[in-house]
Amino acid sequence: MLVHDLFFWYFRTIIKIKRKRVNIMSQKIFFWVFLSLSSVSVSSWAVDPFTAELYQSSCSICHSAGVAGAPKSFDVDAWQERLKKGEDVLLNNAITGYKGMPPLGMCSDCTKEDLVDLINYMSQKQVK
Numbered sequence: 001m002l003v004h005d006l007f008f009w010y011f012r013t014i015i016k017i018k019r020k021r022v023n024i025m026s027q028k029i030f031f032w033v034f035l036s037l038s039s040v041s042v043s044s045w046a047v048d049p050f051t052a053e054l055y056q057s058s059c060s061i062c063h064s065a066g067v068a069g070a071p072k073s074f075d076v077d078a079w080q081e082r083l084k085k086g087e088d089v090l091l092n093n094a095i096t097g098y099k100g101m102p103p104l105g106m107c108s109d110c111t112k113e114d115l116v117d118l119i120n121y122m123s124q125k126q127v128k
Contacts, residue, residue: 051117058107063122068100071122079123090119 055063055073063073071078082090094115097103104110110118 047121048117051114051121054107054110054114055118055121058105058110059118059122061106062101070101073122074124074126076123076125083123087116087119091115094119 060073062068062070066072066075066078071082091112093101094105095103095112104115105118107114107118
């Protein structure tokens with residue numbers, strides 16, 4: 001079941017509960033039970049399929065293995081030092097190139113927003 005379907009089911013059920021005038025505490029309990037049973041991690045909700053596709057076609061070439069000093073994808077420790085520099089510095093490095101990385105990486109069609117999404121995607125633990 002897709003995350004979208006789970007949310008749709010959840011909110012539809014909440015509306016039914018509210019119509020029956022069930023108290024707030026019961027709604028909160030239902031919400032936490034729903035989250036625990038859904039077996040979908042919260043971080044996976046943010047993964048955009050387009051970003052994952054861009055990563056596979058452009059970034060994974062170097063970042064999957066850490067070629068030429070590139071931080072390995074999904075290795076939080078490898079990205080931690082770079083993330084401390086701030087999003088603007090990382091974005092500028094991605095746009096202009098940095099050390100062995102060519103300008104825009106291997107994604108000449110990427111927008112600034114795409115690059116930010118890719119940086120966020122690669123710097124997080126991989127959702128399985």
